[in-house]
Amino acid sequence: MINTLYLPELREMLERRDDPALREFCTALHPARTAEFMEGLSAAEAWSVIGHADAALREEIFGYFGHDRQSEIIETQELEGVAQLVADLAPDDRVDVLDDVHPDRVHQLLELLPADERHDILRLRLYPDGSAGAVMTTEIAKLSESLTVTDALTELGRQAEHFETIYYLYVVDATDHLRGVVSTRQLVSAMGRPETRLGELMETDVVAVNPMDDQEDVARQVAKYDLLAIPVVDRERVMVGIITHDDVIDVVREEATEDAHRSAAVAPLDTSYLKTHVLTLGWKRGIWLTILFAAAILTAGALEFYSDQLAKWEWLVWFIPLVISCGGNSGSQSATLVVTALATGDIALSDWGRVLWREILQGLLLGLFLAVIGYVAVSLIQPASSEVFPSNALVVPVTVLLVVVSGTVLGALLPLLFQRLGLDPALMSNPFVAGIIDILGIVVYMSVAQWLMS
Amino acid sequence: MINTLYLPELREMLERRDDPALREFCTALHPARTAEFMEGLSAAEAWSVIGHADAALREEIFGYFGHDRQSEIIETQELEGVAQLVADLAPDDRVDVLDDVHPDRVHQLLELLPADERHDILRLRLYPDGSAGAVMTTEIAKLSESLTVTDALTELGRQAEHFETIYYLYVVDATDHLRGVVSTRQLVSAMGRPETRLGELMETDVVAVNPMDDQEDVARQVAKYDLLAIPVVDRERVMVGIITHDDVIDVVREEATEDAHRSAAVAPLDTSYLKTHVLTLGWKRGIWLTILFAAAILTAGALEFYSDQLAKWEWLVWFIPLVISCGGNSGSQSATLVVTALATGDIALSDWGRVLWREILQGLLLGLFLAVIGYVAVSLIQPASSEVFPSNALVVPVTVLLVVVSGTVLGALLPLLFQRLGLDPALMSNPFVAGIIDILGIVVYMSVAQWLMS
Numbered sequence: 014m015i016n017t018l019y020l021p022e023l024r025e026m027l028e029r030r031d032d033p034a035l036r037e038f039c040t041a042l043h044p045a046r047t048a049e050f051m052e053g054l055s056a057a058e059a060w061s062v063i064g065h066a067d068a069a070l071r072e073e074i075f076g077y078f079g080h081d082r083q084s085e086i087i088e089t090q091e092l093e094g095v096a097q098l099v100a101d102l103a104p105d106d107r108v109d110v111l112d113d114v115h116p117d118r119v120h121q122l123l124e125l126l127p128a129d130e131r132h133d134i135l136r137l138r139l140y141p142d143g144s145a146g147a148v149m150t151t152e153i154a155k156l157s158e159s160l161t162v163t164d165a166l167t168e169l170g171r172q173a174e175h176f177e178t179i180y181y182l183y184v185v186d187a188t189d190h191l192r193g194v195v196s197t198r199q200l201v202s203a204m205g206r207p208e209t210r211l212g213e214l215m216e217t218d219v220v221a222v223n224p225m226d227d228q229e230d231v232a233r234q235v236a237k238y239d240l241l242a243i244p245v246v247d248r249e250r251v252m253v254g255i256i257t258h259d260d261v262i263d264v265v266r267e268e269a270t271e272d273a274h275r276s277a278a279v280a281p282l283d284t285s286y287l288k289t290h291v292l293t294l295g296w297k298r299g300i301w302l303t304i305l306f307a308a309a310i311l312t313a314g315a316l317e318f319y320s321d322q323l324a325k326w327e328w329l330v331w332f333i334p335l336v337i338s339c340g341g342n343s344g345s346q347s348a349t350l351v352v353t354a355l356a357t358g359d360i361a362l363s364d365w366g367r368v369l370w371r372e373i374l375q376g377l378l379l380g381l382f383l384a385v386i387g388y389v390a391v392s393l394i395q396p397a398s399s400e401v402f403p404s405n406a407l408v409v410p411v412t413v414l415l416v417v418v419s420g421t422v423l424g425a426l427l428p429l430l431f432q433r434l435g436l437d438p439a440l441m442s443n444p445f446v447a448g449i450i451d452i453l454g455i456v457v458y459m460s461v462a463q464w465l466m467s
Numbered sequence: 468m469i470n471t472l473y474l475p476e477l478r479e480m481l482e483r484r485d486d487p488a489l490r491e492f493c494t495a496l497h498p499a500r501t502a503e504f505m506e507g508l509s510a511a512e513a514w515s516v517i518g519h520a521d522a523a524l525r526e527e528i529f530g531y532f533g534h535d536r537q538s539e540i541i542e543t544q545e546l547e548g549v550a551q552l553v554a555d556l557a558p559d560d561r562v563d564v565l566d567d568v569h570p571d572r573v574h575q576l577l578e579l580l581p582a583d584e585r586h587d588i589l590r591l592r593l594y595p596d597g598s599a600g601a602v603m604t605t606e607i608a609k610l611s612e613s614l615t616v617t618d619a620l621t622e623l624g625r626q627a628e629h630f631e632t633i634y635y636l637y638v639v640d641a642t643d644h645l646r647g648v649v650s651t652r653q654l655v656s657a658m659g660r661p662e663t664r665l666g667e668l669m670e671t672d673v674v675a676v677n678p679m680d681d682q683e684d685v686a687r688q689v690a691k692y693d694l695l696a697i698p699v700v701d702r703e704r705v706m707v708g709i710i711t712h713d714d715v716i717d718v719v720r721e722e723a724t725e726d727a728h729r730s731a732a733v734a735p736l737d738t739s740y741l742k743t744h745v746l747t748l749g750w751k752r753g754i755w756l757t758i759l760f761a762a763a764i765l766t767a768g769a770l771e772f773y774s775d776q777l778a779k780w781e782w783l784v785w786f787i788p789l790v791i792s793c794g795g796n797s798g799s800q801s802a803t804l805v806v807t808a809l810a811t812g813d814i815a816l817s818d819w820g821r822v823l824w825r826e827i828l829q830g831l832l833l834g835l836f837l838a839v840i841g842y843v844a845v846s847l848i849q850p851a852s853s854e855v856f857p858s859n860a861l862v863v864p865v866t867v868l869l870v871v872v873s874g875t876v877l878g879a880l881l882p883l884l885f886q887r888l889g890l891d892p893a894l895m896s897n898p899f900v901a902g903i904i905d906i907l908g909i910v911v912y913m914s915v916a917q918w919l920m921s
Contacts, residue, residue, distance in 0.1 A: 045691055173653075201623050201651075235716065236717065261716060262712070270807045278800060286805075287813060287818065292832075306837050307840075317785045327774060330784050334909070337788055338766075338898075342898045349727055353727045354741070357724060382753060
């Protein structure tokens with residue numbers, strides 16, 4: 014949804030070159046709202062508007078623009094101004110945006126940046142998408158353990174505006190090895206003892222991650238320890254960056270959406286639903302639908318194989334969708350429960366025995382209950398076909414029980430197997446589990462029918 | 468997974484009443500890890516161990532225990548000690564734990580608490596689960612706008628340990644109306660101008676939420692504005708609490724898991740997968756499976772209705788699972804895309820026209836592609852039945868196209884409809900969408916067959 018409240022006024026101000034009014038617009042609101050009110054403007058218009066804010070504020074408002082708008086501005090607006098902006102952006106955001114800018118343009122921009130920033134960008138761009146290195150920022154408050162509380166507060170006062178977070182001060186040695194952490198809370202509490210050294214205040218049991226760690230693991234650590242930021246260190250424990258709480262919330266949300274898409278057999282989108290091109294979306298859905306379709310063709314083959322039996326007991330056909338759907342549904346439930354429990358850390362691979370046992374119980378419980386309902390349903394529908402009771406009436410209930418148990422067991426074990434193989438368990442999507450159980454369901458159904466009726 | 472590394476040592480220390488060693492154990496590590504190492508102990512043992520920490524640390528370690536352990540300790544351990552602990556806990560965590568403690572015990576505890584804490588607990592307990600009021604904390608750094616930077620820093624130094632977050636100072640008037648916010652970053656940056664008043668420093672455009680707001684909306688606001696905490700105000704903008712970043716991460720993770728469960732037709736669990744009682748889990752799955760089973764019985768009715776047709780063209784049966792599964796799968800994809808896009812705010816109800824248009828396109832694109840594959844598959848499987856070509860060979864492809872389009876359109880519109888009705892769109896679970904499309908699929912299939920072959 015685009016907020017069009019201020020669009021006419023903004024366009025008029027731009028036309029009249031009403032600089033004071035535009036400046037006022039940039040400063041009056043929270044930068045996120047300022048960005049929101051500009052959503053309807055073209056990239057060029059938005060760029061002119063934020064040109065009226067000072068560098069720090071311009072960078073902040075820009076940070077709240079959508080990703081597409083950001084890359085469009087960087088790609089199309091006047092090079093020198095854009096280079097200035099890129100230099101001001103937080104290191105992690107900068108790398109993120111440049112990822113979607115044409116390589117030639119990135120090259121031109123890099124040439125205009127100071128050497129430090131250029132190296133920083135080139136280094137951060139090396140980390141793969143989804144790694145801790147790709148979401149970390151490199152502007153960190155690093156202090157020496159010999160500093161006193163007063164020194165640290167003064168240093169903080171001087172530098173506060175340059176750092177993405179000042180709520181943890183990381184204490185490092187001369188070669189940047191992480192030695193400890195002091196929270197601003199501790200520092201402020203210690204103001205009464207101004208000569209205390211950071212080395213005495215700091216906590217030395219610091220939770221840290223590696224730049225190549227999966228961003229999902231990072232989010233889990235931050236959530237577990239209730240952190241505002243987590244330091245990123247290399248193998249020698251040299252500090253290379255931090256990941257802050259706001260990036261962690263974004264990671265958690267992004268991963269949740271990706272998992273939801275995977276569980277419905279959609280390859281994760283790179284951008285929002287409405288912005289994904291129809292053909293891209295078609296591709297991300299089509300590959301999975303095609304795989305599932307291919308699996309479903311096997312069901313046709315299986316039913317053809319049993320065609321004599323189906324011709325003999327015509328009423329068997331009526332219950333095909335019923336028996337396969339209850340296997341698919343119970344399988345999807347189990348798969349989702351196991352995938353989410355793995356993601357939140359509620360279960361680990363080593364719990365497979367307990368999971369299996371629980372799912373067998375669930376399968377028996379749910380299967381028996383549905384079998385009873387199935388028996389009633391068959392009794393109501395089947396008599397019309399005047400077959401012989403009672404063994405025939407048991408075909409559907411017995412199949413339902415077996416299929417539901419297979420569903421819960423397979424649904425639980427397949428994600429665990431994927432995890433064991435080092436694959437993402439969420440790839441074992443619900444339709445995929447359901448597809449496997451469809452075929453199994455048909456084989457079980459026909460075998461049970463054969464066994465009970467002949 | 469339970470970490471058993473220190474269990475024998477801990478038990479030995481308890482037996483020997485080795486107080487210094489136990490004190491050392493409590494203080495040596497991050498409280499989250501201390502809690503982790505105690506997972507294998509009984510509630511009584513864990514309670515004895517943390518008895519060796521001072522009140523602040525005990526409260527912190529306790530905060531990292533699992534929810535079940537927390538309520539077990541409160542329910543079973545010595546009343547006075549527990550009351551002391553409850554008084555020390557953060558207001559939001561306290562209410563959360565007491566929710567699962569027997570009402571009689573809660574009553575006994577409340578009698579032992581100071582009047583302030585008692586009223587606070589009673590008030591917070593009134594907010595429904597999932598509301599902002601239920602996750603907020605009431606220990607907030609509230610300051611007057613006439614304070615200077617120096618006053619504020621001194622005040623902060625005195626109180627830092629009592630507040631859940633000190634990174635935002637909320638500026639209120641004499642009757643607690645929220646006037647503005649000063650970040651500790653701003654305060655620290657302004658240390659060079661110690662006489663500046665908070666009224667001059669503060670931002671007045673403060674994003675706030677209402678205690679009855681949905682926790683999911685709160686998380687969205689915090690993520691959007693990259694906040695560390697968000698104030699909770701009543702209708703008169705009197706400040707009643709704040710919600711901090713760590714609670715927001717928990718909310719986001721909790722909601723993601725709940726949505727995943729709903730999308731697989733499992734009613735959200737109150738606790739973790741392994742801790743949910745088999746019967747509770749069976750109930751949360753069974754109600755939905757039963758509803759879906761009832762819907763599936765309709766498919767049996769539908770097929771019985773078409774039994775003459777199925778007897779005449781026997782090969783039609785073979786493709787029943789195929790045509791209904793491709794509708795269900797494309798429907799699940801659309802439903803999940805729409806539900807996640809609604810949750811992240813990428814689309815709003817007002818976008819329904821664009822969504823519908825995109826899904827019709829997706830349906831045509833994917834449907835045509837699968838229809839072509841379907842044509843090839845039918846040609847390979849069907850000839851064995853020696854029916855007349857070519858119109859017969861078109862039955863499956865035409866059905867696939869129609870069913871996939873119905874799937875994408877219904878899958879997209881049903882969650883939007885639920886949203887419009889004020890219900891949670893995630894209730895429109897994938898199996899539910901698939902179930903509806905199963906029946907529709909059979910009707911479409913049989914109608915297409917009737918039309919093309921007679």
